[in-house]
Amino acid sequence: MKHLQSLGWAAVAGLACACGTSGGADRPANTGGAAGTAGAAGADASASGGAGGGGTTDSGPPLGDLVGPEPGLKLALFGDQGNNANSRALLKLIVDQGADAVVHLGDFDYADDPVAWGALMAELGDIPWLAVVGNHDTDAWTGYREVIDQQLAKFTAATCTGEPGVQHACTFRGVHVMLSGIGLMGTGHEAFLEGQLASSKHVWRLCGWHLNQRDMQLGDKGDETGWDVHEVCQARGGIIVNGHEHSYGRTLTLTDVGNSASGHGATGPWDELRVALGSTYLIVSGAGGQSLRMYDAAEHDDDTWWAGGYARDVRIDDGVRTDGLNLPAAGVVFLELGVDGNPRKARGKYQLVDGSVVDEWTTYVDTTGFSGG
Numbered sequence: 345m346k347h348l349q350s351l352g353w354a355a356v357a358g359l360a361c362a363c364g365t366s367g368g369a370d371r372p373a374n375t376g377g378a379a380g381t382a383g384a385a386g387a388d389a390s391a392s393g394g395a396g397g398g399g400t401t402d403s404g405p406p407l408g409d410l411v412g413p414e415p416g417l418k419l420a421l422f423g424d425q426g427n428n429a430n431s432r433a434l435l436k437l438i439v440d441q442g443a444d445a446v447v448h449l450g451d452f453d454y455a456d457d458p459v460a461w462g463a464l465m466a467e468l469g470d471i472p473w474l475a476v477v478g479n480h481d482t483d484a485w486t487g488y489r490e491v492i493d494q495q496l497a498k499f500t501a502a503t504c505t506g507e508p509g510v511q512h513a514c515t516f517r518g519v520h521v522m523l524s525g526i527g528l529m530g531t532g533h534e535a536f537l538e539g540q541l542a543s544s545k546h547v548w549r550l551c552g553w554h555l556n557q558r559d560m561q562l563g564d565k566g567d568e569t570g571w572d573v574h575e576v577c578q579a580r581g582g583i584i585v586n587g588h589e590h591s592y593g594r595t596l597t598l599t600d601v602g603n604s605a606s607g608h609g610a611t612g613p614w615d616e617l618r619v620a621l622g623s624t625y626l627i628v629s630g631a632g633g634q635s636l637r638m639y640d641a642a643e644h645d646d647d648t649w650w651a652g653g654y655a656r657d658v659r660i661d662d663g664v665r666t667d668g669l670n671l672p673a674a675g676v677v678f679l680e681l682g683v684d685g686n687p688r689k690a691r692g693k694y695q696l697v698d699g700s701v702v703d704e705w706t707t708y709v710d711t712t713g714f715s716g717g
């Protein structure tokens with residue numbers, strides 16, 4: 345099942361594609377210009393390359409009946425939380441950074457203690473949050489679900505449908521978040537996501553679930569979701585965010601997710617990502633406090649699609665792996681939507697609990713075909 349679109353910039357994807365190279369740290373660096381220049385064919389002017397600016401020349405055509413984000417809406421994304429000093433430091437960072445909402449990507453306290461987890465999440469104060477089930481949450485799910493339901497009752501800005509934590513979609517303040525328990529709880533996740541995305545009028549669509557595919561994490565996790573959910577989200581321009589593997593990883597723009605032989609269609613500049621019909625990227629944010637795991641070199645040194653990463657023993661920066669002990673262990677992804685006066689532009693970063701930032705990128709959404717019909 346492939347849904348690639350004949351977008352102008354995608355047609356020249358091969359010019360900047362890292363796929364098929366020998367892989368590892370010595371492969372040719374992606375050029376910053378090719379896809380960005382070609383991106384002018386899309387809805388957003390990209391010549392500025394994320395250099396700021398804003399104004400009418402940078403914001404693309406009018407949104408029409410599409411729904412853009414509240415300017416600067418800041419989301420925090422993490423999973424694999426635990427209940428320890430790092431877990432609490434992470435929540436404090438989210439508060440200090442002024443996040444507007446949190447998406448918890450599963451694996452809560454690892455102790456089957458919903459009361460304790462609820463108390464921990466209360467450290468977010470007034471910041472609303474959504475959560476999806478992780479594999480460590482299923483045994484005490486009834487209790488966790490009560491905590492989630494109590495939170496949702498307070499999240500009055502969100503309009504939600506489906507089963508919280510399992511198959512749940514919410515829109516709030518101009519973003520559409522879809523959460524799936526794929527591989528853990530519920531059935532029909534692909535159809536649920538497809539239905540949500542096909543009817544979405546939102547510029548920013550977030551597909552979240554806990555588990556991984558082997559190629560879409562930096563450790564030793566195997567294939568636990570299948571590719572269909574990824575393909576559905578790529579086809580409809582949904583950014584994919586996962587937890588489960590206890591490290592951080594961010595891909596290049598992907599246009600052929602699920603096809604390892606093509607490097608999953610990785611393309612474009614390292615730090616300027618393109619989302620469109622047929623184009624997405626994926627983030628694993630699984631170092632939310634419980635632990636930071638090792639990079640698995642044997643499995644991933646030849647992966648050509650990673651732009652950024654942070655594991656216990658390896659960092660990835662612009663695709664280059666660097667060995668070393670990485671501390672602190674815990675970190676969180678922030679996505680700031682609708683920046684520089686452009687509803688189709690976002691800035692992302694991965695920030696550690698000591699405040700240091702180890703990865704930054706810009707995202708542009710080409711909304712061509714986002715009909716919501």
Ligand SMILES: [Fe+2]
Pocket residue numbers: 451478479480554587588589
């Ligand atoms: Fe997990």
